[in-house]
Every structure is written in C-alpha cells, then in structure tokens.
Amino acid sequence: MESVGHVSDSVPNRSASADLLLPSASGLRRRDRSDSSPSVLCPLIHQDPPPDVSILPRAASLPSMKLQSSFEEFTPGFCGDPDDETYRFQCSGPGLYQCRVSGLVFAMKGGGDVFYRVVPWNRTLLSPHGKKPAGPLFDISCLQQSVAQLHLPHCEVRSTGPCHFLSVAHLHDGGVEFIRPERITETHIIISISGFSAFGNVKDEDSPADPVRALVLLFYRPAADPESEHEINVLMLPKNVVLNNVLRFRRKLDENERFLETPPDCKLQPNQVYSLSVSPGGDSVLVQPKEAEFDAESYENYVSTFQVVYEETMKHIRLSLTDSSSCSVWDRRVCLSAAGVRRSCGPTRQNLSPKEQLMEIRINFKDGVSGPVLQSLLDNLLKEKVINDSEMEEVAAERTRGEKARLLVDTVRRKGDDASSKMIHFLCELDPFLSEHLGLM
Numbered sequence: 365m366e367s368v369g370h371v372s373d374s375v376p377n378r379s380a381s382a383d384l385l386l387p388s389a390s391g392l393r394r395r396d397r398s399d400s401s402p403s404v405l406c407p408l409i410h411q412d413p414p415p416d417v418s419i420l421p422r423a424a425s426l427p428s429m430k431l432q433s434s435f436e437e438f439t440p441g442f443c444g445d446p447d448d449e450t451y452r453f454q455c456s457g458p459g460l461y462q463c464r465v466s467g468l469v470f471a472m473k474g475g476g477d478v479f480y481r482v483v484p485w486n487r488t489l490l491s492p493h494g495k496k497p498a499g500p501l502f503d504i505s506c507l508q509q510s511v512a513q514l515h516l517p518h519c520e521v522r523s524t525g526p527c528h529f530l531s532v533a534h535l536h537d538g539g540v541e542f543i544r545p546e547r548i549t550e551t552h553i554i555i556s557i558s559g560f561s562a563f564g565n566v567k568d569e570d571s572p573a574d575p576v577r578a579l580v581l582l583f584y585r586p587a588a589d590p591e592s593e594h595e596i597n598v599l600m601l602p603k604n605v606v607l608n609n610v611l612r613f614r615r616k617l618d619e620n621e622r623f624l625e626t627p628p629d630c631k632l633q634p635n636q637v638y639s640l641s642v643s644p645g646g647d648s649v650l651v652q653p654k655e656a657e658f659d660a661e662s663y664e665n666y667v668s669t670f671q672v673v674y675e676e677t678m679k680h681i682r683l684s685l686t687d688s689s690s691c692s693v694w695d696r697r698v699c700l701s702a703a704g705v706r707r708s709c710g711p712t713r714q715n716l717s718p719k720e721q722l723m724e725i726r727i728n729f730k731d732g733v734s735g736p737v738l739q740s741l742l743d744n745l746l747k748e749k750v751i752n753d754s755e756m757e758e759v760a761a762e763r764t765r766g767e768k769a770r771l772l773v774d775t776v777r778r779k780g781d782d783a784s785s786k787m788i789h790f791l792c793e794l795d796p797f798l799s800e801h802l803g804l805m
Contacts, residue, residue: 435460435469439732442797443479449612451797453478454736455510462515465797466606468502469515469552476508482609483562484664489540490533490566498530499565499604500663506560515552516565519577519603519660521631522550529571536561565604576660577603578632580685580694582624583614583668587677596698597621598640598670598683600632600658605666608797613666630694634660636687640670643682649674718784722777725802729791730769732802737795738769744790750783751775 440451440463455461455472462469470478483503490496499516520527532543532555547554553565578600585595601610614621632638639655650673658669672683678700685694716724733741742759745751751759755775762768776787792799 435462437462437464439464439734439798440466441734441795449609450479450481453480465608466500466502467517467551467604470511471513471515472510473512474508474510476506476510478504478506478511480504482606482663485564486535489535491569493540493542494569495531495533495542495566496569497564497661497663498567499602500606500609501533501535501562501564503562504560509560511557513546513554513556514563515549515554516563517551517604518548518553518565521575521577522548529568531566533564533566534561535564542566573634573636575631575633578630578658578660579603579605579607579628580630580696581610581628582626582683582698584622584624584700585618585620586622588620593673593675594677594700596624596672596681596683597668598672599666600638600656600669600685601662601666602660603629605663610666624698626696626698630685632658632660632693633687634658638685638687638693640672641684641686642672643684644678648676718781718788719777721788721804722773722784725804726770726773728802729773729798730766732798733765733769733791733795735765737791737798738765738772740794741772741787741790744794745772745776745787748786750779750786 436459438453438461440453443450443452451463451465453461453463453470454477455470456475458472458474460469460471466480466482468480481503482500485497485501487497498520499518502516504511504514516532518527518530520530527548530545530548530553532545532553534541534543534557536559543555545553545555555563557563579602581599581601583597583599585597587594597614599610611623614623635657637655637657640651642649642651652671652673656669672681680697680699682695682697684692684696686692722729742751742756746753746756751772759768759771759775762771773787776783788799788804792804
C-alpha cells in the first residue's frame with residue numbers, strides 16, 4: 365500500500381499542521397498482555413464517492429517487528445480546539461504502545477510524534493460494497509513514518525465465531541480499500557500499514573447478528589429548582605466507542621449533565637429490542653420510550669436511548685435492561701446522592717480548597733502525569749518561586765517518575781492554598797486532558 369500524496373480539503377492534514385499543536389506529552393506504564401502483537405499507520409477521509417475500490421490481500425508483516433507479549437500504556441496529550449479534538453503520542457523508541465483513551469495500539473519501529481482523532485464515517489463509501497462501520501474511524505498521521513502496525517479495537521465476541529466478516533477500511537482521496545486483518549485477537553484487529561489517512565473497522569452487512577460487547581452509560585441531569593424534574597439519560601453503545609468523545613458530545617448538549625460512573629459492560633445484540641425498568645417505580649417515575657433497539661453502529665451521534673424522569677429526590681435507583689424474552693442483560697444499583705460529585709469530564713473538586721484538591725488527586729496524579737509534563741511543572745513552579753532550587757533538586761533526586769510526582773504534590777500542598785493554586789493552574793495549562801480527568805477543570 366502506497367502512502368497518500370495529498371489529502372482532501374474536507375479533513376486537514378495532521379502531519380502538515382503538527383507544529384501548531386500543543387507539546388503535551390504522554391506518560392507510559394508497562395502492562396502485560398498475552399494476546400497482542402504490533403500496531404498501525406493511517407490516512408485521511410474523503411467526502412465524495414471514490415472512483416475505485418480494491419480488496420487488498422493480507423498485509424505482510426515487517427520483518428523487523430516481532431510479536432511482543434507486553435505493551436506500554438500511555439495517556440495522550442490533547443491538541444486542537446474542543447470541536448476538533450486531536451490526540452498526540454510522543455514516542456521515544458520502538459515498542460508496542462496502547463492509548464488509554466482510544467484503545468488504539470501502535471507498534472512503533474522508532475521514535476516519533478503520532479497525531480490522531482476520530483472523524484465521521486461517510487457511509488456512501490461503504491454501502492456499495494456491502495460494508496458498514498464496526499468501530500470509530502481514526503485519522504492518523506506521523507511525520508517520522510515510524511508506525512509499523514495498528515491494532516484497532518473491536519467489540520465482537522470471538523467465542524461466537526472466527527469473525528471472518530471483519531476487515532479494515534482504508535479511506536483516502538484515491539478511493540477506499542478493504543484490508544484483510546493479519547490477526548484478530550479477543551479485543552483488536554491487527555494490520556500493517558505503509559501510509560497515513562483514515563482507518564476504521566468494518567463488517568459485512570450480512571454478518572451474523574450475534575451479541576457484541578457493549579456499554580450502558582448513564583448521564584444525570586439534576587433538577588434546576590425544587591419544582592423541576594430530575595432526568596437520567598441512558599445510552600446503549602458498542603464497547604469500542606471512544607468514551608472521551610461521548611463525554612464531550614454529551615457536554616455540548618447540556619453542560620449541567622453529570623456522568624454517572626456505574627459499571628457499564630454488557631453484551632447486546634444488534635437490532636434487538638430492549639426495555640428498561642426502574643425501581644423504585646410508580647406513578648412518579650416515567651421511562652421513555654418503553655422499548656428501543658440497540659444500534660451497534662453508534663459511533664458518531666451519542667443521543668439517549670432511554671430517559672428516566674422523576675420528581676422526588678432519590679438517594680438510590682435500580683435500573684435493569686431486559687431483552688425481548690425478559691432476560692436481564694444489565695442490572696445496576698445507582699447512587700444518586702453522589703451524582704453531583706461527578707461531571708462528564710471528571711470528578712469535580714471545585715468545592716475544595718486548592719491544597720485539599722492536591723491531596724485528593726495525589727494518587728491519580730502520581731499514576732497519570734507524564735515525565736515531560738512533570739518537568740515543565742517543576743520549571744514553572746521554580747520560575748514563580750513556588751519551590752526553590754533545593755526543593756527542585758530533592759524532587760529530581762527521586763528514583764521514579766511516580767515518586768517525583770508524589771514528592772512534588774506534598775511539597776507544594778504544604779505551602780498552602782496560594783502555592784497549590786499555582787500548581788493546579790500550570791497543570792491545567794500543560795495537560796488539559798489529565799486535568800479534566802482529575803476534576804481540576
């Protein structure tokens with residue numbers, strides 16, 4: 365497969381604009397993985413029907429890339445504006461790396477900056493060939509051309525069959541190509557690539573209607589005043605959606621909505637009709653609609669499947685999703701008394717003092733902050749005289765990134781609210797993504 369020489373005006377070339385993106389970096393943590401192998405490279409989306417389509421043979425593996433039994437997780441940096449969210453992975457060398465946000469796995473043959481984002485599917489490119497989306501469409505670019513393979517997350521249940529109906533669509537301004545996977549693991553489709561544009565999982569339109577791994581997500585809208593009604597919006601989505609995109613979409617619909625962190629995993633059957641029941645119920649609780657189909661292709665519009673409306677304040681509520689044979693497929697007890705503690709982007713800590721906020725995020729900050737962001741934090745805090753030279757040297761002398769981060773938090777929070785506020789301000793500027801998920805924004 366050849367690299368794409370130029371791209372459509374409808375989607376800007378991420379490689380060309382890389383110097384305009386923020387320099388936020390990634391933090392890595394090793395995790396064992398028994399069924400995983402190298403990752404991918406990508407092209408860009410075209411909005412008009414292509415002149416041709418080709419079915420590509422199974423991509424050949426690069427001889428320099430060996431199967432690996434482990435990968436490193438990273439939290440990507442955030443680039444771009446809220447309406448065009450682009451992630452950045454700064455890789456220092458060869459290896460297998462998984463993004464905590466998207467689930468993508470990159471097999472890198474060397475260092476480089478990888479930029480990627482979710483872009484809309486143009487279904488008119490797929491339907492003439494009997495294909496439909498089976499995952500998000502990712503626009504990926506890397507100036508250094510150092511991505512060897514891509515692992516795209518899927519949501520199929522492999523125990524129901526070998527998944528021969530899955531392939532990867534490669535969209536570019538010359539047409540669309542369907543790549544046969546090198547391998548399909550329990551969670552990912554693996555392909556090798558030699559260019560960049562847009563890649564996404566697709567499946568045959570006549571593929572078996574077997575259950576897929578799915579998510580049931582809850583969003584709570586509190587009553588505006590004592591006379592108003594409370595609402596819980598219930599979404600049924602395929603498991604390989606990018607959750608951060610869902611949260612961003614819902615936040616744009618209603619800034620007052622709160623994401624309820626309840627275990628979301630279940631298995632749902634495409635086009636199956638499901639119903640939602642609520643306890644306690646009665647005349648004061650309304651569920652609408654009574655029944656709804658599960659759309660396994662919901663990768664762009666994250667609108668409510670069900671809505672629960674009630675008047676009186678409740679501490680807890682039980683939600684149960686059942687199929688057409690009245691079998692429960694998802695059942696959860698939801699704590700509503702703590703619903704105001706969580707916004708759709710992270711835990712809200714605005715009611716705490718700055719030094720209390722640092723104490724609350726201490727552990728998650730230690731685990732999530734990247735090395736480059738930590739170093740920039742130190743530089744900014746030293747410049748603003750929040751810490752002195754000896755304190756900076758003391759942090760730098762710690763053996764691991766986690767120990768450095770923990771000592772920095774403890775050093776700053778002991779100096780009081782003014783120092784803590786400055787550290788929070790710098791962290792929000794340097795790593796908005798991490799800051800949102802820590803509840804600082």
